[in-house]
Amino acid sequence: MIVVTGAAGFIGSCLVSRLNAANFNDIVVVDNFSAVKKENNLKGKKIIEFVDREGFFDWLDANYEGVEFIFHLGARTDTMEVSKAIFDLLNLNYSKKVWNACCEYQIPLVYASSAATYGSGTLGYDDDENITSLLQPLNPYGESKNDFDKWALEQTAKPFFWAGLKFFNVYGPNEYHKGRMASVIFHAFNQIKEKGSLTLFRSHNPDYADGEQMRDFVYVKDVVDVCYFLMHHRKNSGLYNLGSGKARTFMALALSTFNALGVTPDINFMDTPETIRDTYQYFTEANMKKLRSIGYDKPFYTLEEGVRDYVQGYLVDNKYM
Template identity: 65%
Template sequence: MIIVTGAAGFIGSQLIHKLNEENYNYIIAVDKFDNEIKNKNLEGLKIKEKVDRDNLMEWLDVNYEEVEFIYHIGAKTDTTLFDIELLERLNTNYTKEVWKRSVKYQIPMVYASSAATYGLGEHGYDDDENHISELKPLNPYGQSKQDFDVWALAQKEKPFFWAGLKFFNVYGPNEYHKGRMASVIWHAYNQINKTGEMKLFRSHNPEFKDGEQQRDFVYVKDVVDVCYWLMHHRTNSGIYNLGSGKARTFLDLTKAVFAAMGKEENISFIDTPEDIRDKYQYFTEANMEKLRSIGYSKKFHELEDGVNKYVQGHLSKLSL
């Protein structure tokens, strides 16, 4: 059996889809399952059992002998949330409990970290573990992920295989429930569909022109391919970046959405909301050399290709 936490969420549900494609059908899906909209992500997937998030540790203590692998993808991912206690409980401390059982029962695990740990990028975007403790996240969500990464590296007892994946800007199917935290592709498609135009955040940094803020956008199918590969290559534990390795502008992204929709470009700018303005990353780009160095060789989608697949293969077929 394979455990996937955050099973009903964006990346978790896509990972289960990938596992099913590869004929792994004994999936233990872990989530709260209290969001009917999000639960639609699980429709049609092969799952052996659903376990409430709050009951996972007790379930593991009973069923550990049957578990082959743990994917701990679930987390509170709202970068605008400032409830530090909640983030510490659900992201940092919960992951520690999963880790401890992974050690105790000798179950390999992959867990979700985040590029939010890099903050302004003053130390670059290199996943060298010797420098991870120096990173300065810009928000409590990023700090909750950073706190666990630092804790994990400091542990004397580690799972016989483990990998922490610093997800960059992931986009793709099954993110429709995420609201404000959904990708810009999702928001662009909806806005263009309704109004014929897209409003991007204006730059409040003199080093970047409007719309030329850059992020490392990575297609969710590439993310789950890496997760799946790691289950079969359990020799190099550690923390790894997981992005496309290529920063692109929000203008590039928006133009790709217009093109995929077959519509004429109509782009304007609005002020970045004040509650996130001073916590805003203007540039992210994953250094992917470390993952490549352990043998991962599959190419990542170019932004235009991923956006086209997402828009034409999924968004255009939804009733929004």
């Protein structure tokens, strides 16, 4: 059995699809299973058991001998959430329990970290474990992810294989339920369909023109391919960046979305809300050398390729992966 926590969510449900496509059908999914996510994101997938998040550790105590691998993708991912108690509960302490169980039962583990751990990027975007304790995330979500990374690195007891994946700006199918936390591409598509135009945040940094703010956008199909690779690799434990490795502008993203829809670009700008202006990231780019060095050699989707596949293959017809 392969366990996927957060399986009803965006990346988790896409990973279940990727595993099914490779004929891994003994999948145990763990989540709090809101009706919308369960009915849509997990519909039609080959799953042998649904386990509620709160009952997972009792289930694992009774079934660990049959568990081959755990992907721990469940987390509170709302970057606007300010309650440290919620992040401590769901992102830090729950993850510690998953880690300790994997140590006890000798189960390999891949878990979701985040590029939010890098904060403003003053120390760069290198997945060098020696700088983990020096990073200064800009919000409680990033802090919770970095707190767990630091804790994991400090442990003497570790799963025989583990990897923490620092996801950059992931986009793709199955994020319909995420509301304001869905990708910019998802929101751009909906704005263009509704209004024929798109509004981006204006730059408040003199080093960047409006629309020239840059992020590392990574397609979810690449993310789950890396997860699949690591499930088989099971060597070289540690923290790994997971982005495309190429920063692109929001203007490029916008133009790619218009082009995928066959609509003439009409782009406007609005002030970045003051509530997030001081913590706004103007540049992120994953250094992907570490993952490449352990043998992952598959090319990543370019932004244009990923947006076209996402828009034309999924968003236009409201399809799921």
